[in-house]
Amino acid sequence: MKFIGAGARPGRPQVDHDRVATIPNLLTVVRFMGVPLFIWLVLAQKEYGAGVAVLAVMAGTDWIDGYIARRFDQASKLGRVLDPIADRLALLAVAFTLVIAGVVHWLYLAALVVPDAVLLVLTLSLFHGHPDLPVSVVGKVRTGLLLLGTPLLLLSRLDTVMSATLLTAAWVVLGLGLVGHWIAAYNYFWAMLRKGREQQQHDGGNS
Numbered sequence: 001m002k003f004i005g006a007g008a009r010p011g012r013p014q015v016d017h018d019r020v021a022t023i024p025n026l027l028t029v030v031r032f033m034g035v036p037l038f039i040w041l042v043l044a045q046k047e048y049g050a051g052v053a054v055l056a057v058m059a060g061t062d063w064i065d066g067y068i069a070r071r072f073d074q075a076s077k078l079g080r081v082l083d084p085i086a087d088r089l090a091l092l093a094v095a096f097t098l099v100i101a102g103v104v105h106w107l108y109l110a111a112l113v114v115p116d117a118v119l120l121v122l123t124l125s126l127f128h129g130h131p132d133l134p135v136s137v138v139g140k141v142r143t144g145l146l147l148l149g150t151p152l153l154l155l156s157r158l159d160t161v162m163s164a165t166l167l168t169a170a171w172v173v174l175g176l177g178l179v180g181h182w183i184a185a186y187n188y189f190w191a192m193l194r195k196g197r198e199q200q201q202h203d204g205g206n207s
Contacts, residue, residue: 002022009031015073016075016076016077016079016080017073017074017075017076017077018067018076018077019076019078020076020078022069022074022076022079023068023072023074023083023107024065024066024068024069024075024076024079024083025065025072025076025079027061027064027065027068028061028065028079028082028086029066030057030058030061031058031061031062031090032086032089034054034055034057034058034061034090035058035089035090036055038051038054038055038058038093038094038097039093041054042098042101042154043097043101048155048157048158049154049155049158051151052154052155053174055094055147055150056151056152058090058147059147059148062083062086062087062143062147065079065083066083066203080132081130081132083135084135084139087139087189088142091112091146091147092109092112092116094150095108095109095112096109098150098153103153103154103157104153108178111178111181111182112178112181113180115182115185116185118185119185119188119189122189122192122193123192124201126192126193126195127192127195127196127199131191131192131195133188133191133192135189136184136187138180138183138184138187139180139184141180141189142177142180142181142184143177144177145173145180146174146177146178146181148177149171149174150170150174151169151176152170152173153166153170153171153174155170156170165188184204
């Protein structure tokens with residue numbers, strides 16, 4: 001079974017419906033709820049193992065909601081907006097939590113925040129809201145790598161014989177995720193500029 005675009009039905013294009021109460025949207029809400037739970041477990045309870053379990057659930061729902069949406073025709077306009085927001089919130093909140101906990105250096109957080117800050121400024125200046133761009137394959141792979149590397153990093157904090165190996169594996173995966181993060185941001189940057197120019201030309205033609 002493929003991981004990217006899993007559940008897509010050959011020959012049947014995906015349609016984003018106006019429905020709100022769908023299983024994929026419910027799973028996205030669960031992902032939102034996982035963020036404060038993770039923060040509490042890591043910062044207040046120092047329960048790194050439980051934090052890993054929460055991240056695993058969040059990563060699982062990210063894949064499952066996309067599969068259900070494509071396989072059972074439950075894609076929605078709301079989900080198209082909420083899903084990338086949930087991904088971004090999870091990545092930034094987890095990184096911020098790990099910085100406070102002393103697990104990672106603040107430069108790791110900066111490497112995540114800077115591209116997103118640039119895209120946010122561009123989004124507000126060009127669209128005054130959500131740009132409604134499709135999620136790229138690079139973006140999804142990036143999210144998967146970062147969500148995989150983070151629990152490996154937490155597990156390396158546990159006092160086991162595998163700690164050093166897990167730490168190395170975590171930073172290899174996180175490094176690849178950060179590279180993907182910047183590539184995805186670069187692609188979104190130019191996609192936003194193209195869509196912004198097209199909207200300006202369309203609005204100018206109708207004036």
